[in-house]
Amino acid sequence: MRTRIEGVEVDTRHWIAGRRVDSAARFQSISPIDEAVIADMAAGSAIEIEQAIEAASSAFKRWKRTAREERARLLHRIADIIESRIEALAQVETRDNGSLLRSHRRRVMPRVAMNFRFFADWLLQLDHPDFDVRGHRNHVSWDPSGVAAIITPWNAPLMLGTWRIAPALAAGCTVVYKPPEWAPLTASLLADIAAEAGLPDGVFNVVQGIGREAGAALARHPGIRRLSFTGSVATARQIAAVAGANLVPLSFELGGKSPFVVFADCDLELAVNTAIGQYDNAGQVCLAGTRLLVEESIRDQFLEAFLAKATAIRQGDPRDEATDIGPQISRPHFERVDGFVQRAIASGLKPVLGGAPNRDLGGLYYRPTLFLDPPAGSEILRDEVFGPVLCLQGFRSEEEAIALANDTEYGLAAVIMTGDHERAKRFTSQVSAGLVWNNCFFVRDLRQAFGGNGKSGIGREGGTWSFDFYCDVKNSVYAPVGWRKDG
Structure with a gap:
């Protein structure tokens, strides 16, 4: 007992x-x-x-x-x-x-x-x-x-x-x-x-x-x-x-399928570091911005810096102070996450990061994963994976970014990275989300209203x-x- x-x-x-x-x-x-x-x-x-x-x-x-x-x-x-x-x-x-x-x-x-x-x-x-x-x-x-x-x-x-x-x-x-x-x-x-x-x-x-x-x-x-x-x-x-x-x-x-929007005028180092934070808790965070939307003019630069940071993530026993992310919660959930990834690969997508369990650790440890340019309406873009799996899409205009951000049945949160305060206000007013972070993430106070739109x-x-x-x-x-x- x-x-x-x-x-x-x-x-x-x-x-x-x-x-x-x-x-x-x-x-x-x-x-x-x-x-x-x-x-x-x-x-x-x-x-x-x-x-x-x-x-x-x-x-x-x-x-x-x-x-x-x-x-x-x-x-x-x-x-x-x-x-x-x-x-x-x-x-x-x-x-x-x-x-x-x-x-x-x-x-x-x-x-x-x-x-x-x-x-x-x-x-x-x-x-x-x-x-x-x-x-x-x-x-x-x-x-x-x-x-x-x-x-x-x-x-x-x-x-x-x-x-x-x-x-x-x-x-x-x-x-x-x-x-x-x-x-x-x-x-x-x-x-x-x-x-x-x-x-x-x-x-x-x-x-x-x-x-x-x-x-x-x-x-x-x-x-x-x-x-x-x-x-x-x-x-x-x-x-x-x-x-x-x-x-x-x-x-x-x-839960959610939140957009993480990166404009060319952002502080790039801040944007990359904040994006890496979306792998927190092995991706088992409802608020995570799992859809990275990056302006085309800085896409390659962002991706290079992101991959450099992501490959340095330390995965392992969560009791170790040096560990950055731990395991998935259970065998059924681990298999669910892997199912999303393997179906995406079978559809023709190639992960530029991860894409498989961490064979070095075994057990329930899944490698941080990133897919580029999934087609609109694809499962990996549409459904909540709730694991360390992100997708990256490019955009060329503010209007296109808004359309991509709102192309989801969810509406829990959104992250916007920009150096333009007026753009941040415009974007915030148009994105469908219960909580919008501008140049930050996971800043939460109990005085705030918290909840989501849609699903x-x-x-x-x-x-x-x-x-x-x-x-x-x-x-x-x-x-x-x-x-x-x-x-």
Whole structure:
């Protein structure tokens, strides 16, 4: 029922109503570093989901009435404990999902703590000024909606999970969290942390399991009042179909096929270095600009500099500080990425970089790959690979660049590299994306609205937008007459 991961003890059972709950069924957590089985996890079903929602519904009656200040205090206490355990959390998550240990230590786990601090503080300043309509005073308030179901992916499980869990708890919702089956371990540690911080029993619940079983049971349950999901379009369609029967409001982040646009007037060194960053986390980043669009007049120069940098990328064990990118998350995902690449090659495309597994390392390590000039509408341009695979296309005018950038069913993000501020503003206003970076990448603040257009998702989260989602926003109108003088 407990296992040790990199010297850290992790409970493999669910967390429901303030206690550990086991299941008869089990599933294995397999480390992508070496494909070793590292944990035998309790596999939840509709039974455990029912228990968790019952616990969350019962706890909601008290939690929704808990003062803002007390909810904020508890979230800050959770952040305190996370900060005291960054090394343990980083070690466990690296072993579990194969992302870089150095990134977990320096960036990801500190952001996990920040998720709780930010939404605790935002809760205390959440307000809308009263306003008058023909002498009638209007007051806006945010009422907790109820039980929030949260389902997140494996590429940054604790960070992406707490990005939704923290605002839901701050808003006064209770939570049932289904962590990713390919990287479930830090969710169990978060349950321990929440309990140590003093979060009341039933306010936060974790049910592990396979998506088609535990996730499906959670999505269709009539007891949930909000559902936040991050993952694939195909899974989102299934969730929307069953949650829609209960008219449950949804927040979806579904990945992307983002353009990375390089104009001739850019800082070329900055553009190349930023483009190399699109291989981060072995390409398993929804925001990555995987379609490099480069102005023809600098295309050869850009490509030469890019290939020089890309061939120097150090791939290997993510626990090594010298490693730049690690493995793919699992054998099925590794084969999916390779399938995209091999079909592109079979269609006549020749990779100028990579194009195959890293035979030197074996296992789940895939070489950073770059294709030149895939034909319009080809699979490698159209579909999200979610691996270290980029494509490069040329353009001759700003108008052509916009057309290429918007030639996708996705619309999560875009990157623009240019020295012309007016061009940047023009391009930003025309590109279809929820987030646009100009001469930068991955600059994200929790005050920002985050979400995508088209197949990249539904809704926005961050700052007040998160509270708008997890709450029922109410407007109360007070007449100027009819009140007792002592009332």
